[in-house]
Amino acid sequence: xESKPPLGGPDDARSLLHVADESSRRLTAGLRLPAxxxxxxxxxxxxxxxxxxxxxxQQTVRGLAVALAGxxxxxxxxxxxxHQFRRINGVxxxxxxxxxxxxxxxxxxxxxxxxxAAGTWAAFASLWWVVVAAAVVGGVAYAVGARDWWQAYRxxxxxxxxxxxxxxxxxxxxxxxxxxxxxxxxx
Amino acid sequence: MPELDPLxxxxxxxxxxxxxxxxxxxxxxxxxxxxxxxxxxMSKHVSALADAGYLTSRKGLHxxxxxxxxxxxxxxxxxxxxxxxxxxxxxxxxx
Numbered sequence: 030x031e032s033k034p035p036l037g038g039p040d041d042a043r044s045l046l047h048v049a050d051e052s053s054r055r056l057t058a059g060l061r062l063p064a065x066x067x068x069x070x071x072x073x074x075x076x077x078x079x080x081x082x083x084x085x086x087q088q089t090v091r092g093l094a095v096a097l098a099g100x101x102x103x104x105x106x107x108x109x110x111x112h113q114f115r116r117i118n119g120v121x122x123x124x125x126x127x128x129x130x131x132x133x134x135x136x137x138x139x140x141x142x143x144x145x146a147a148g149t150w151a152a153f154a155s156l157w158w159v160v161v162a163a164a165v166v167g168g169v170a171y172a173v174g175a176r177d178w179w180q181a182y183r184x185x186x187x188x189x190x191x192x193x194x195x196x197x198x199x200x201x202x203x204x205x206x207x208x209x210x211x212x213x214x215x216x
Numbered sequence: 217m218p219e220l221d222p223l224x225x226x227x228x229x230x231x232x233x234x235x236x237x238x239x240x241x242x243x244x245x246x247x248x249x250x251x252x253x254x255x256x257x258m259s260k261h262v263s264a265l266a267d268a269g270y271l272t273s274r275k276g277l278h279x280x281x282x283x284x285x286x287x288x289x290x291x292x293x294x295x296x297x298x299x300x301x302x303x304x305x306x307x308x309x310x311x
Contacts, residue, residue, distance in 0.1 A: 035219035042306040046232055049300075052231035053238045058249055120239040121285070194240075202275030 057186045060120065062179065065112035067172040070129060072186075073106035075168030078144045080159050086152030097210060104202050127192030128178045130202070132171050140170015220306075221299045223268050228253060231262050233270065233296045236288045246272075246285040264284060270295055 063069075069190035080099025084092040088134045115121050127133050132141050144167020182189040224233050231251055248258040257284060262284075265271040270292030276285045280299065 037306050039309060042272050042303040045225075046229055046300065046307070048227055049230045050232040053234045056242075056246075057238050058236045099274040119243035121241040173285060188236075190239055192240075 053186070056120070057183060058116070059117045060122075060183075062111050063117065066110055067176055068077050069106060070110065070175055071168035071172035073103045073168075074132070074141065074162040074171040075144075078141070078167040079160055080144060081163035082148030082152040082164070085149050089116035096208065100206060104206070121195070122190055123192035123194060124178065124182060125192070126191050126195060126198055128175045130198050132174060133175040134178055134191075136177060137171045138175025140174065141167050143167065144170065220302050221295055223265065223305060224295060224299050225269065226261075229259070229265065230299070232261055232299070233265070233288060233292060235287065236271070237296050239292060241287040243276075244286060265292065265308050 066114075077099045081096045084094075084099075084138025086092070087095075110129060111126050114125060128137070132138060144163045148167070149162045150161035151157070151163060178189065224230050227252055232247060235247065235250060244258065244262075248255060251258065253261075262271060262273060266273055269289055271286055272289055273284050273286045275284060
């Protein structure tokens with residue numbers, strides 16, 4: 030049975046808004062990230078950067094296969110983390126998916142591109158310890174970007190909730206994998 | 217007086233749509249527990265808002281069981297923003 034809506038005076042409006050805001054706050058305050066999300070994400074990105082740098086520098090079919098394998102590992106880890114988040118909380122947040130899969134945001138983007146560029150240069154020079162260091166730096170920056178987004182989301186969920194839809198992210202992932210696979214076949 | 221949307225002026229519905237505005241999609245039971253209402257009351261609110269084009273619902277899985285996932289439509293998001301703004305204007309008239 031529905032109760033009648035309040036009359037619409039300022040006091041009713043204040044009370045309604047308070048209850049609604051409190052409800053939204055309780056929902057977002059109760060959200061939990063999967064255990065170990067930041068280190069797991071950082072490690073997956075480091076693996077992806079390292080394998081990509083190796084693959085680009087090798088310029089062989091084997092190198093491309095390694096790069097593709099690194100990408101698949103990263104995608105599987107990110108998809109697993111997102112699935113866990115939904116299972117734990119009973120909600121989906123597209124902004125989180127965009128942060129995990131696309132690394133959008135200045136810290137994550139700069140860290141990733143910088144790590145990949147430095148790692149690739151080092152791989153061409155066969156400086157493997159530099160490849161590892163660059164991959165780790167890229168992974169850490171990516172994880173820090175995800176952490177910063179999470180804190181911003183908790184502070185203002187409505188503004189930060191948005192991101193690419195799961196369908197769009199899946200299409201992007203398939204396109205990237207097919208692109209690498211095509212290079213593998215052509216190579 | 218600012219124009220209020222009668223469809224989401226009901227306290228439970230306003231709680232429902234403002235909570236959904238903070239996420240992309242939420243599971244039926246998560247929202248039901250948040251609002252502290254029964255399945256039937258929750259279904260009634262969801263149906264009314266879905267009929268108005270404010271919400272979409274789809275069947276899915278949660279923890280291995282079939283369930284319903286609910287999301288605000290762009291129209292619903294716009295309606296929430298407008299309604300909350302109208303409420304704030306109403307409050308501002310006496311502050």
